[in-house]
Amino acid sequence: MTNIVHYKGYIGNVKFIEDKEIFYGKLEFINDLITFQGTSVKELKKDFHHAVDEYIEDCRELGKEPEKPFKGRFPARIDPDLHRRVAFLAMHQNMSLNKYVEMAIERAVEADSHH
Numbered sequence: 797m798t799n800i801v802h803y804k805g806y807i808g809n810v811k812f813i814e815d816k817e818i819f820y821g822k823l824e825f826i827n828d829l830i831t832f833q834g835t836s837v838k839e840l841k842k843d844f845h846h847a848v849d850e851y852i853e854d855c856r857e858l859g860k861e862p863e864k865p866f867k868g869r870f871p872a873r874i875d876p877d878l879h880r881r882v883a884f885l886a887m888h889q890n891m892s893l894n895k896y897v898e899m900a901i902e903r904a905v906e907a908d909s910h911h
Contacts, residue, residue: 801841806848807865808832810840823848825865872897 801808801821810821819840823830832847834840855862874882886896 801844803845803848804852805864808844823851823865826863828863 799810801810806826807824808821809824810819812818813820818833818835819837820833821831821840821844828851830847830851832840832843834843852862882896882900883893886893889896891899
C-alpha cells in the first residue's frame with residue numbers, strides 16, 4: 797500500500813515497514829534523496845515537514861536552489877518514427893511540437909480520469 801503526503805509543493809511517498817513497525821517515506825520527483833519516518837502517522841507527518849524545511853534551509857545555506865517537483869519540463873524518449881510523425885502533425889496544425897504533445901497528454905489524462 798502506498799500513500800502520499802504533501803507539504804510546500806513537495807510530495808512524499810510513504811510505505812509501512814511491517815517488521816520494523818515504522819512508516820518510511822522519501823520525497824518524490826526530485827533528484828536529491830530526502831527521507832523521513834515515524835512510528836505513528838502524527839510522527840511521520842512531523843518528520844516529513846521537518847525534512848522538507850531542513851532541505852530548503854540546507855539548500856539556502858549552500859547557495860543552491862532547492863529542486864522543485866513538476867517544473868513543467870521532462871525529458872522523454874520515444875521511437876524516432878513516432879517522433880517524426882508527431883512533428884509533422886504538429887507542423888500541419890501550425891503548433892509547436894511541445895504544444896501538440898501537451899495537448900495529446902492532456903487528452904489522454906482526461907480520458908483516463910473518466911474510467
